[in-house]
Amino acid sequence: MGRRKIEMKMVKDSSSRQVTFSKRRTGLFKKANELATLCAAQVVIVVFSPGGKPFSFGHPTVEEVVERFLNQGTPTKPSIPNLLRDTPQDERDIKKLNHQLSKLLKELEAEKQKGEMLEKEKTKVKGAENFQKPISDLSLVELLDLKKFMEGLQAKLWSRADEMEVSSSLLLLSQNPVSNKAEN
Structure with missing residues (x-):
């Protein structure tokens, strides 16, 4: 079963909407992480779930990026953590963590598919x-x-x-x- 194009309109069923939000939020945060890693960009994303719960992602941190955004006219002085952030060891660590994250996301998707398959089999069982x-x-x-x-x-x-x-x-x-x- 392949992916299919989903029409862009609000999902009417609230439970389906919550599932869609969770999946799309994970994908959005993953893409933001990739953008930050590949382009050395500072990224922050804040989203609110249909239930009103806030979720955020920031690279290097939400606070640093928001502070930089709010103080656009004022030059920021480099901090010690920012100076240390660009070391080759940190880059290797980030690549390693990104690789682990990708691996875990693949495992999570595989487990979700197994769960869905088991649910389908459970409903097929007579009785x-x-x-x-x-x-x-x-x-x-x-x-x-x-x-x-x-x-x-x-x-x-x-x-x-x-x-x-x-x-x-x-x-x-x-x-x-x-x-x-x-x-x-």
Whole structure:
């Protein structure tokens, strides 16, 4: 499944809007970080969630960039941290941290996809709707369906256990083959 173009209009469903905000905010902050790293730009972004919660990103910090913006006419005197910031070691550290961030974002996306896949599989399971209610609230027919489902699950479990036992035995045999030679 590839990406598809999303029409630019406000998302009507509030929960979908919150999910969209979170994903887009992460992407926006990532792009701002890339801009700051690649171009040595000072960047600050402040956004408010649909719920009114503020989120900010700043490079080198939100405070430094805002201070510089507010004092545009006044030349800023270099501070010790600003003088030390451009050392080769700092650049290596920043590259290393950016690499780690990219790796973690990829892992997070993979985990999200796994979660979505598991949710889809969960809804496909016959009888899964019975797992949503407490057993005491199930009717006799639903209880019988649940029993049938559980028995089928148990049979699949035993079958899988047998397969694993056979595989384990074959693996042991492949590692320690039995010889046909008679001992003298």
